[in-house]
Each structure stands twice: as C-alpha cells, then as structure tokens.
Amino acid sequence: MLPEYRSILYCTGLADDTSFAALHALSLAKQTNADLHILHVAEPLSREALVTLETYLTGFKNKSEFRKQRVSQAKELIKERLDTIWEKIKTTDPDLRQCVKSIKVSEAHVAEEILNQAKKLDCDLIIMGIHQKGKSRALVGSVSRQVAQLSRVPVLLVPLRGS
Numbered sequence: 116m117l118p119e120y121r122s123i124l125y126c127t128g129l130a131d132d133t134s135f136a137a138l139h140a141l142s143l144a145k146q147t148n149a150d151l152h153i154l155h156v157a158e159p160l161s162r163e164a165l166v167t168l169e170t171y172l173t174g175f176k177n178k179s180e181f182r183k184q185r186v187s188q189a190k191e192l193i194k195e196r197l198d199t200i201w202e203k204i205k206t207t208d209p210d211l212r213q214c215v216k217s218i219k220v221s222e223a224h225v226a227e228e229i230l231n232q233a234k235k236l237d238c239d240l241i242i243m244g245i246h247q248k249g250k251s252r253a254l255v256g257s258v259s260r261q262v263a264q265l266s267r268v269p270v271l272l273v274p275l276r277g278s
Contacts, residue, residue: 136244
C-alpha cells in the first residue's frame with residue numbers, strides 16, 4: 116500500500132529564499148489533500164545574549180516581553196511571506212490557502228522542537244529547506260541532519276534557491 120500524507124509539517128528558518136521550499140510544501144499538501152502546519156523555531160538566546168539585550172534595549176521591561184516580541188515578529192514575517200506567495204498564485208490556485216491549518220513560532224532547541232511538533236500534530240512528513248553550497252552540493256546543516264536521523268516519519272529536504 117502506498118503511503119498517505121494526511122498531515123505535513125513545513126519547517127522554515129525565515130531566510131529570504133524559503134519561498135521555494137514553501138511552494139513545495141503547499142503543492143504536496145494540495146496534491147495529497149493533507150493539512151499543512153508551518154513551524155519556525157528560534158534557538159533560545161544564550162544568557163550572555165540576554166544580558167547584552169537587557170543592557171542595550173530599553174524598550175522592553177523584561178526578558179519575557181522581549182521573547183514575546185521575538186515570536187510575534189517571526190509569526191508576522193511568515194504571514195507576510197505567505198501573503199506574497201498567495202499574491203503570486205491566486206489566479207492559478209485560489210484555494211491553496213486552505214491547506215495551511217496552523218502557523219506556530221516557538222523558542223526552543225530547534226531539532227527537538229521540530230520532532231516534538233511532528234509527533235504532537237501526528238505528521239506523516241516533515242519538509243525543510245537546505246542551503247546549497249557551490250553548484251551541485253547541498254549543505255545539510257546540523258538541524259536538518261538531526262531531524263532526518265531521529266525522525267520516525269520521512270523528511271523531505273528542499274534545496275533553497277538563491278543560497
């Protein structure tokens with residue numbers, strides 16, 4: 116029996132060139148009639164970075180407020196990128212937007228959180244973008260490698276264009 120995709124987790128790093136991977140995630144979700152969940156995980160800031168931020172950023176009352184702002188800005192950036200995609204493809208596929216069931220931004224250890232969310236959402240597939248180095252070599256980062264090695268579901272690595 117062929118595998119079925121009912122729920123897909125697309126993980127984005129918010130780089131400028133991620134729309135190519137997002138299009139693959141959207142296309143696969145549509146073709147398989149799967150729910151698409153979008154996830155961005157920000158690595159927790161080090162203690163040193165937090166002290167530096169508290170010293171120089173006076174607009175925040177505390178670390179918690181800064182973290183909330185960081186998550187909020189990342190979620191807005193994802194929505195802006197999706198709006199750009201919707202604008203480009205609205206005439207060819209106006210219903211594609213319905214594939215996206217959730218957008219989540221969290222602050223945690225990246226690979227661990229991706230695997231946790233994939234399990235929590237009962238995903239059948241994880242899609243991640245990877246940067247290319249040189250003309251034909253793809254650079255698989257430590258997060259992509261960890262996810263691919265530890266995942267119980269298939270992981271699709273999409274080479275990002277323009278990297």
